[in-house]
Amino acid sequence: MIKLKINGREIAAEPGTTVLEAAQSNGISIPNLCAAKGLTSYGGCRLCLVEIKGRRGYVPACCTPVEENLEITTETPQLRELRRLTLELILSEHPHACLICSEKKNCEEYKSTIRKVGEVTGCVLCPENGQCRLQEVVEELKVERVRFPASYRNFEVRREDPFFDRNYNLCILCARCVRVCAEVRGASALTVVFRGPQAVIGTALDRPLLDSGCQFCGACVDVCPTGSLTERALKGAGLPDETRSTICPLCSVGCTLEVGLRKGRVISSYPKDGDPVNSGQACVKGRFVLRDVIHTPRRSLRPMLRRHGELADVSWDEALDLVAQRLTSNPERGPAFVVSSQLSLEDQYVARKFALNILNTEPVLDSPSPSAPSAYRAVLQEQGISPQLNFELASLPAAGVILAAGTDIALSHPILWVNVLKAVQRGAKLIVWNPGESTLDRWATLSLRTKPGTELAVLGYLSRWLLECRPKDQWASRPGYEELKASLEKARSAGAISSAGLRPEEVQSVGRLIDEARPAVFLCGPGLVGRPDAAELIRMLWNIAQLVEARIIPLAAENNERGVVELWLPAAANGLSLDQVVQGVEKGRFQTLYLAGTFPPLGESRPESLIVQDCFRGANDSLADVVLPAATWAETEGTFVNVEGRIKKYKRLLDPVAMSKPDWWIFCRLAEKLGSKGFVYQSAAEIAEEMSKTVPALHEASSHHLKKSRPSFVLEDKKPASRFIPLGVAGGTAGIASETPASQNWLDSPDYYRGLNLCQEVKGLRRLREKTRLHDRKQEG
């Protein structure tokens, strides 16, 4: 710790922090506008100027690192006057009638003067009014006049992009947006253009953000200290009555979000600062789409039955009676019970119990994309290895080399990417391996592009090269070494490296990079380990990881996918896959099909009787005999396990809309109708309690465990396994999800914006998605 004095007070500060940070963490306030946590020092607003004994003139606190025995004065009459004048200069370019109005206090209460100003002069119409950093600083410095003539820059407000507007008439050019975009998100979609009085924030060639590589993560909107960047949907929405935190269900990262509620509706969602998972960052889905997912007009509101060809509203009792009857009517052609992987752990637990105990059928789990972690674990477990799946996002920045394969993590796991970017900025080497161009390429030390299906050839070459050119003594003592060598020789014929469209030197440099830097991390998405031939790939990958002491992290793509692996894996190996179910339906093997969760349209294969249980109205409703309205995650409580293996609980934000009920409630009532006594849960917490006892891996999901300060993780076998697996063994029975047509579709053209199917219904997201896909198609063409 470094000792220094601020205003005569002795304080201690971490080495490497700035004077501003040291002051703030000790409760000493220094006005500032351009400094923001996690961004490089800028020194543009000049409000944090302080005096330091022994230094000439004034120095900006935000750009001055702490040093031993500094003596700093933050308040003198000269400094106060200087700051005030600087702020007046800022205000001369920002509408300030309200900021310096003598009626300010009255106006807040009685709205006495609001009609006197418009957007170009005052604050009342600004969506940021009341939560504006500039307002705070004006209060702090008590500026009551502006000595300089105001100049309105008269820019056209940019409204062409989805989700937020850019009104540079309110911009004070602190460049926070530019820095967060470049430094934290690695997008660099924004920059300062022109110089001097013409300077303004803009994009390359003044194109819309949609064309500039922007992913609409909203980080710039969140750091903007004025109303310059504002969420369009919040204009006129008012301030929230309260904020609550929740977990984003739209991808596997599971960001903690602060949701603003007003009059029983979600109006905004912001990433939570300091959260161990996403610490102040979110992506387009969590930041802008959440509200529309919950409050879509396409919500399923009431139970419905098909009568005379039309769906008609009925009571829960009536609907459940019919469902119960259909489920048990024909035991020979028993029902097919399909559960979406996107339900909460509790819902899935009850669903599985319901299917096994009451319907006596193995439930089918459906996931829209092939699941990398489940394939990875299944293949290795066959070899008697129980691989570690847990990791922490916060440990990624310490990596020395990162291989990102089979997914474009900047799009599929934006928050994971934020951590990988940190590693890259600290000097880690990034190797990107994808069939086509990806957004990561510009950060990559090496970017491999191979034709799909040639991955084995690449990995085979890589292993042989490592074995031959980088031999290490300790390998020989590990079990399986000789067999591996022998089997690699055999695999040589598997395909030449040129068939993958690569030169041997490229693969050799991959070998050098992963061998030289420590620690090495392989991030593997479904595009690599979710393929049909993934079993051999995973074995090869495992061997390479053993050779260079790397850690393999198979990336779950969808929300709760990791939890599903823990809950379902032992049984899923023997169960039917979704396309087998669809085939069964076609062949008339099943009389009744029960779909719990959101599914793609079924198409032609209509069962005799279809029961749809979902939060949203979808295409399948037109075929359904019964429609059961489920509550969204926001209207219930539950548990998700994110990509790290972290167990995250979320609380109820809203009351269930209309007659909708939580999924577990529906299963329980059905069980009661069918005469079972084992389903008397009163809340999701009770289910979690039972689950934590019966599923050992999810032991920490019990609510009393979550009260402890340590974060909860999935329990894993911590035995270190370091042995090689010979290749070319029989394929085994490990169920790999990619055999379903839906998964194959996903592999052919990965869709990172799907999340819940409903994301497609959000216009802005649809535009972003189309843009990305258009780009992909051009690549292919």
Next chain:
Amino acid sequence: MLTHPSQLTAWKARILEESPVPKKTVVVSNGTCGRASGSLAIIEAFGQELERRDLRETVGLEVTGCHGFCELEPNIVIYPEGIYYGRLKPEDVPMVIEKTILKNKVVDPLVYADPKTGRRYALQKDIPFYRKQMRLLTEDNLRIDPNRIDDYVLADGYQALAKALFDMTAEEVIREIDAAGLRGRGGAGFPTGKKWEFCRNESADRRYIICNADEGNPGTYMDRSILAANPHSVIEGMIIGAYAIGAAEGYIYVRMEAPQAVRQVTIARDQARKFGLLGKSILGSEFHFDIQIVEGAGAFVCGEETSLMSSIEGRRAVSRQRPPFPAQSGLWGFPTNINNVETWANVPLIIKRGAEWYSQIGTSKSKGTKIFSLVGKIRHAGQVEVPMGIKLREIIYDIGGGIKDGKKFKAVQTGGPAGGFLPAEFLDLAMDYDNVVQAGSTMGSGGMIVLDETTCMVDLARHYMHFTQEESCGKCVPCRVGTRQMHDILVRITRGEGEEEDLARLEDLGDSIRVASLCGLGQSAPNPVLSTLRHFREEYVEHIKHKKCGARVCKELISLPGQEARPTDRKAKKLKHD
């Protein structure tokens, strides 16, 4: 390829042997202003005439960079006598050849006559403009064709490099520069030796040096002249500096707006590479160094070192807070030393002739010579090199020949948009870094704009503010908004719309911008205004109170005969708009 220092001497001897100095040599000054005045036509005329008379073999025709006397361009000097003819026209050429070259006679009508005394001076060295100067760096311009490295070698070029590389350690070189008392010629006057030492003492596996040739001050042209006339002197200085600092790579950041400088320095760099003076194992030593040339696109802020570096890195030219200084964290985060062109050009001189000799020139704290661009309302505009400590009066009246058209001297502007004004009371000021600062201006990189009674100081201050506010990088508030506000006030005053409080406003703003701005551009931007307010306050008062412009520059304030002055009253104007 030179692989041993002794080869330099051999090279020189070989040049002398192979091409002996002709009996007569005509030297044509072909710098930027020379070309603008028609020197190319003169060269062509000489070529044709010599050809016609079959004198090509016996008479040398040498084309050099700028000789400094811009007012009399195009000019020639005929050696060995050193006869000087200024404002030559192509039709004078046959006569010059006929009389001076063939018959050794002076052509009287072409001889320079002092406009004050009417005395005629046939020889270049006698002309007062040159006589009063001390041309340590620029004298060689008369002899060196910048396209030919041979000429530089003949003038003992690269001897200093050989000496530094083989007879001195890096520390000794720094000590020598430090002992010489060389200060940065870019304007701030920081001791060069100290700067080098700081950079050398930073532990890093890589260091850079940069030559700042982004000369952007209006009315200054020393740096581009040096680069265009004697580029090897700068390159030699840089190699020595790189050796002292321990850099393996250097950059010359030169404005593309000075095309001649860009061209000549590129040619010179390529020649130096060809002869093993740049690249691996320079002169056979174990020292490696190479130079890249980066063309600046002409933003004034790129002259500021941190902006310049981000421009070299290929980013937007924006200043950043110092510390860390470039010596600690510069180009791509590595220790970097930036010096101005003129500073680098001084280095070989000091190494060659010794710190002791060098430190005898100049004043106690400012050593050596300084090159000024003398322009404005002056008889002999040109580039002058004078010892530090020379009186302003000597520069303006003896060298510069006094004010044009017999007008009265009002002030001289030094230091460009970052500098200030020295009115008549400072005519006897001994020009060195500290005195000029004390007098309320700065030496700057050497711009000197002479003003007479027909200059309106308010309008001039407005002009400078206009320049700085346009050229601000736009990063920090005081510079971006403050300078614009000052400019707006000055515009109002020059239109007769000024208010009495405006003066206080200007001073308040100026003082704040000076202390609060991020980089040198902003910190010095208010100087022209503050300086005119100090020395010429009455002109401001006249503009504001009496709506009069004494110099008759501000159009809105000029009254026609028989007409009242028509100050555009703000209220009256407002009414019209309504």
